[in-house]
Amino acid sequence: MRRSGSWMSVWDDRILEWMKENDGSGTPKELKESGLIRISQTHIARRCKTLAENGLLQHVGHGAYILSEEGEAYLEEEYDAEEHAYINNNGGAGASAGDQGTNDV
Structure with a gap:
């Protein structure tokens, strides 16, 4: 089961899924035109910005x-x-995103 953040909205999983299905990239305009999400392009852009601020998009x-x-x-x-x-x-949270890939010897 996905572990969403309290800051996430119902649309965020759909946005991330669409990005993955479209070679991992896209714009709010392309997402709106896909018809997958029935909210405004402006709202999609806001959600993308929030997802980026929280590290799920860049x-x-x-x-x-x-x-x-x-x-x-x-x-x-x-x-x-x-x-x-x-x-x-x-099943618990492990290393933070910034800790991934470090090997302390």
Whole structure:
């Protein structure tokens, strides 16, 4: 089960899913034109901005966004959006996004 954040809206999963299905990138305009989400383009843009501020999307300029590693992990049920942390094998939140890939020796 996906672990959404308290800051997330009902539309956020749909936005992330659409991004993944469209090679991991897109714009609010393209998403609106797809007909998948029946809210305004302005509202989609606001949600994309919030998703980017919380690390699930990355803004790449000119209104375009790409799915981040954390966004991909969230869709795969491997990331807790509330805790901003990857989920460990025991079902709990593990290392934060900034800790991924570090190897302390």
